[in-house]
Amino acid sequence: MTNAPSALIEALNDYVDAGREALLAARKTLGISELEARAIVSIAADPGIRPSTLRDCLGVTSAGVTTLVDRLVGRGVLRRELDVEDRRVNHIFLEVDLDAEPWVALRRFDAEMQRAVRDEPADASRVFAEMLRRVTGRVRARI
Numbered sequence: 001m002t003n004a005p006s007a008l009i010e011a012l013n014d015y016v017d018a019g020r021e022a023l024l025a026a027r028k029t030l031g032i033s034e035l036e037a038r039a040i041v042s043i044a045a046d047p048g049i050r051p052s053t054l055r056d057c058l059g060v061t062s063a064g065v066t067t068l069v070d071r072l073v074g075r076g077v078l079r080r081e082l083d084v085e086d087r088r089v090n091h092i093f094l095e096v097d098l099d100a101e102p103w104v105a106l107r108r109f110d111a112e113m114q115r116a117v118r119d120e121p122a123d124a125s126r127v128f129a130e131m132l133r134r135v136t137g138r139v140r141a142r143i
Contacts, residue, residue, distance in 0.1 A: 015113075022109035029105055032077075035060070037106060039068055040077065044098050048081070048091040 055065040083089035
C-alpha cells in the first residue's frame with residue numbers, strides 16, 4: 001500500500017479547493033465573512049428559519065447567532081418577522097436575491113459545477129456517484 005494519494009483523492013481535493021476559492025472570492029466581493037456566507041446560504045435553503053435552528057446549523061451560540069443576524073439585518077441582507085401565533089418567536093428571511101448580482105456569486109460555483117456534470121455521460125456520473133456513496137459510507141462507519 002502506498003501513501004501517495006490516488007488520482008480520485010487528488011481530484012476530490014481539487015474540487016473542494018475550487019469551491020473554497022470561489023466562495024472566498026464571492027465573500028470578498030460581497031464584503032461578508034465565512035460565517036455570514038454560511039448563514040445566508042442556510043436561510044436561502046430554509047426561508048423563515050428560526051434563530052435556534054440557524055444556531056444549530058452554524059454551530060454557534062445563541063448570542064453569536066443574535067449578533068450575526070443583527071449585523072445582517074442592519075446591512076439590509078436579512079429581515080426578521082414575528083411569528084403570528086407566538087410573538088416571542090421570530091423568523092429570518094433574506095432581503096437579497098441570491099439569483100441576482102452580486103449575490104449570485106455565493107452559489108455560482110455550485111451552479112457551474114451542476115452544468116458541467118450535466119455535460120458528462122449519465123452512466124459515468126451514476127457510477128461515480130454510487131462509488132463515492134459506498135466509500136463515504138464505509139469511512140463514516142469507521143470514524
